Every structure is written in structure tokens, then in C-alpha cells.
Amino acid sequence: xxxxxxxxxxxxxxxxxxxxxxxxxxxxxxxxxxxxxxxxxxxxxxxxxxxxxxxxxxxxxxxxxxxxxxxxxxxxxxxxxxxxxxxxxxxxxxxxxxxxxxxxxxxxxxxxxxxxxxxxxxxxxxxxxxxxxxxxxxxxxxxxxxxxxxxxxxxxxxxxxxxxxxxxxxxxxxxxxxxxxxxxxxxxxxxxxxxxxxxxxxxxxxxxxxxxxxxxxxxxxxxxxxxxxxxxxxxxxxxxxxxxxxxxxxxxxxxxxxxxxxxxxxxxxxxxxxxxxxxxxxxxxxxxxxxxxxxxxxxxxxxxxxxxxxxxxxxxxxxxxxxxxxxxxxxxxxxxxxxxxxxxxxxxxxxxxxxxxxxxxxxxxxxxxxxxxxxxxx
Numbered sequence: 001x002x003x004x005x006x007x008x009x010x011x012x013x014x015x016x017x018x019x020x021x022x023x024x025x026x027x028x029x030x031x032x033x034x035x036x037x038x039x040x041x042x043x044x045x046x047x048x049x050x051x052x053x054x055x056x057x058x059x060x061x062x063x064x065x066x067x068x069x070x071x072x073x074x075x076x077x078x079x080x081x082x083x084x085x086x087x088x089x090x091x092x093x094x095x096x097x098x099x100x101x102x103x104x105x106x107x108x109x110x111x112x113x114x115x116x117x118x119x120x121x122x123x124x125x126x127x128x129x130x131x132x133x134x135x136x137x138x139x140x141x142x143x144x145x146x147x148x149x150x151x152x153x154x155x156x157x158x159x160x161x162x163x164x165x166x167x168x169x170x171x172x173x174x175x176x177x178x179x180x181x182x183x184x185x186x187x188x189x190x191x192x193x194x195x196x197x198x199x200x201x202x203x204x205x206x207x208x209x210x211x212x213x214x215x216x217x218x219x220x221x222x223x224x225x226x227x228x229x230x231x232x233x234x235x236x237x238x239x240x241x242x243x244x245x246x247x248x249x250x251x252x253x254x255x256x257x258x259x260x261x262x263x264x265x266x267x268x269x270x271x272x273x274x275x276x277x278x279x280x281x282x283x284x285x286x287x288x289x290x291x292x293x294x295x296x297x298x299x300x301x302x303x304x305x306x307x308x309x310x311x312x313x314x315x316x317x318x319x320x321x322x323x324x325x326x327x328x329x330x331x332x333x334x335x336x337x338x339x340x341x342x343x344x345x346x347x348x349x350x351x352x353x354x355x356x357x358x359x360x361x362x363x364x365x366x367x368x369x370x371x372x373x374x375x376x377x378x
Contacts, residue, residue: 001095002047003116005040005158006085009033009102010053010074022203023102024059028213032203033059035105035216040098041068043112047092051085079175079183086167097166098158099180103203106215107158114194115160124161124184127196128153155179156196165189221377223310225272227264232366239367241319241326242350243295243336248324252367255284259294261317261350264371265337266294268315269301272375273308295340302341310375314347320361320368326352 009023023033030038040048049070052059063069072088074081082099089097096119098112111127118125131154135147159180161169166180169187177183181191199215201208236251242261252258267277275281278297282289305312315337319326326333330350338345355362 002093003045003096003098004047004049004089004092004094004163005045006082006089006097006099007033007036007040007048007050007102008074008078008081008085008099009036009059010051010056010081011078011103012053021053021056024056025209027105027209028216032105032212033102036100036102036107037069039105039107039109040100040112043109045098045112047089047094049085049088051081077175079170079173079177082180083170086163086170089163090167094163096160097163098160099166100158101202104157104200105203106199106201106212108197108200111194111197111200112158115158118192118194119160119162122190122192123165124159124181124189124191125194126159126181126191127156127194127200129156129196129198130154153193154196155181156200156202159184161189221310223272223375223377225268225270225373225375227267227269227271227371227373228369229260229263229267230360230366230368231258231260231263232360233364239324240294241324241329241367242317242333243340244329244333246324246329255290256282256292256297257294260367260369261319261333261371262294262298262337264369265315265317265373266297266301268371268373269298269305269312269375272373273301273305273310275304298337298340305375306342308377310377312341312343312347313374313376314343314349315341315371315373316349317351317369317371319350319352320355320370321352321366322354322357322362322364326350 012021024031027035047068049072050063051072051074053074063071070088072085075084096116098115115125131149131152135149136143137145137147161184166184169183173183173186184191201211203212231252231254233250234253238245239248239252240257240259263278270277282297302312333350334345334348338348360366361368
């Protein structure tokens with residue numbers, strides 16, 4: 001079955017302040033709309049229709065032609081925008097559709113999957129939270145009475161429906177509904193209540209941005225990876241460490257250029273991603289990698305991290321050797337590594353230590369390197 005998300009992003013959102021519609025305002029490192037679209041992409045939804053105001057010219061230019069994304073023009077009110085979005089999906093054999101407010105950027109994959117699963121048994125399903133606070137009526141700043149909260153729920157989105165049923169319901173509705181559940185019920189559809197999530201807030205007022213930032217910050221995916229590598233010395237007149245050639249009375253031996261520091265950092269990134277090690281991506285049995293520059297491996301690891309949605313926060317590499325002396329070259333090593341990794345040099349640490357003349361490094365038989373990489377997905 002094919003599931004689509006319909007993101008309503010045509011509103012103006014003036015109560016949120018800022019002078020810009022709330023869906024286009026920054027929220028942490030991204031805009032509100034980017035978090036919302038990313039939530040459905042992360043959940044594996046097959047197709048998304050994004051409903052935009054005709055006045056949002058930059059948004060139309062930005063999102064036009066993106067794979068898996070269809071654009072539709074918003075209407076004069078929310079219901080009209082939803083209808084336009086539903087009709088934009090008519091040629092795509094959609095079975096289920098999740099209608100969601102762009103201003104709810106904190107929706108979780110678990111909630112999205114719960115709605116999709118509920119549609120296997122019901123024509124409509126929507127998340128809601130039971131009302132737990134006391135309810136009052138009031139007038140002119142004073143309490144005039146109380147309201148029984150039994151059986152009351154605070155509605156959320158995404159609200160999910162069998163596609164054909166909700167399209168027919170909207171086509172038959174006279175307008176003025178509070179949300180799509182009201183439209184569905186007017187058409188006689190049974191709507192199943194799914195437990196909502198307190199963090200699935202709708203950004204409405206200026207202070208909601210701070211709350212959303214706290215929620216999204218708590219949902220960060222932080223990965224740490226370790227790398228370790230060793231190469232023995234052989235005849236030669238220089239070594240390559242962290243991309244810098246250093247004169248020496250020996251060289252490091254290996255299938256590639258034997259850059260032990262770069263190899264350790266590369267494996268640290270692969271480790272953080274749970275994607276194996278250099279040998280799996282660049283087998284030493286493959287002759288094309290004989291003598292290869294190790295920056296090929298490091299660029300691949302950094303690129304893979306970005307493809308998986310991670311930002312490389314920092315790397316820390318320790319070279320273990322008696323000679324050559326690393327200190328005079330550390331600054332240049334950081335610059336080279338930073339350029340390859342696509343991060344600032346102050347996020348790259350290169351340092352060295354001896355092993356107090358113990359073990360193979362202490363005997364001058366080779367060099368070892370230990371590295372740690374931190375990756376973050378917001």
C-alpha cells in the first residue's frame with residue numbers, strides 16, 4: 001500500500017510573531033518546514049504533497065522538482081488547501097494519506113507509524129491527548145463556570161485517512177470544519193483515536209519556538225566511533241601522517257600510502273555510522289587501491305556520514321610513536337584533515353605521544369594511531 005503525507009504550509013502564522021510565516025522561520029539549525037518534512041522522510045513515507053501559498057515564490061522555486069515531493073497551491077482557507085493537496089495526489093495510486101500541519105515539526109516516527117498501522121483496520125485515525133486540566137468558562141476576565149472534561153480530547157495531527165474516503169468527504173463538505181476529522185465524521189467515517197504525544201506541539205505563539213527547540217534537542221542522534229590502526233616501518237625517506245609528508249629515515253608500509261592517522265580517523269567515522277571499516281569499503285585484495293592516497297578513504301567516510309544525515313562534530317587523533325616528531329607539523333595536519341572532512345580546523349585535534357620506549361612503537365618498529373569521531377543528527 002502507498003502512503004502519502006499532505007503537509008499544509010500555506011498559512012501566514014501571524015500569532016507566532018517574527019514577521020515571517022512560522023513555517024519558514026528558523027528553528028535550531030533548520031527551518032520549521034524542514035523539520036516537518038524531514039520527520040515524514042525519516043518515517044519512510046512514500047510520497048509528500050506540500051501545499052504552499054501562491055505568494056511564497058521562493059518556496060515554489062526551492063521545492064519544485066524535488067524527488068518524492070509534489071507541490072499544490074493553497075486555498076483561501078485550510079480546508080481548501082487540503083482539497084487542493086488531495087487532488088494533486090489523484091494520479092499516484094495512493095491508499096493512505098496523512099494530513100499534517102507544517103507547524104508541528106516535533107512529530108515522531110513512532111506516531112506516524114501508529115497512524116499508518118491504524119488505517120489497516122479503520123478508514124480514519126487521528127492522534128489526541130485526553131484533557132486532564134480543569135476546564136472553566138469565563139467572561140470579562142472572570143470565571144463563570146466549569147466544564148466536565150470527561151471524554152474530551154485535544155486533537156493533534158497527522159490525521160490519517162483512506163485516501164479515496166477523505167477525498168470524497170472533502171468534496172461533499174460545505175466548508176467551515178475545524179479539522180479533517182470533522183470532515184470525515186460528517187461523511188459518516190469512523191475515526192479511531194490514537195494516543196497522541198505531549199511533544200507533538202503546534203507552534204502558535206512566540207514562546208513555542210523555545211519549547212520546540214528543547215524537544216528537538218532532546219531527540220538528537222549523537223554517535224561516537226573509535227578507530228585504531230598500525231603500520232610498520234620499512235626502507236624509505238619520508239612518512240605521510242594525517243595527509244602531511246614528513247622527512248624521515250624510514251617510511252610506513254601498507255597497501256595504500258599507509259597514512260596511519262588518516263586510517264584511524266576514517267575507521268572512527270565508519271564505526272560511528274556502524275558501517276564497518278576501511279577494509280570492507282576498500283578491500284586490500286583489490287589492486288586499484290595499491291598505493292592509493294588515504295584521503296580517498298577519508299573523503300568517502302565523510303561523504304557517507306552526510307548522506308546518512310549526520311554532521312561531523314569533531315575528530316580527535318593521537319599518533320603513538322618515538323619518531324618522527326609530530327608537534328612541528330600538527331597545525332598543518334589539522335588544516336589538511338579539516339579540508340578533507342569539510343569542517344573547521346578547530347574541530348580537528350591531532351596530537352602525539354610516545355610509549356615510553358615500550359612495545360613495537362617504543363622500539364621504533366612502526367607507528368600506531370587512535371582516533372575518535374563524533375557525529376550528530378539533529
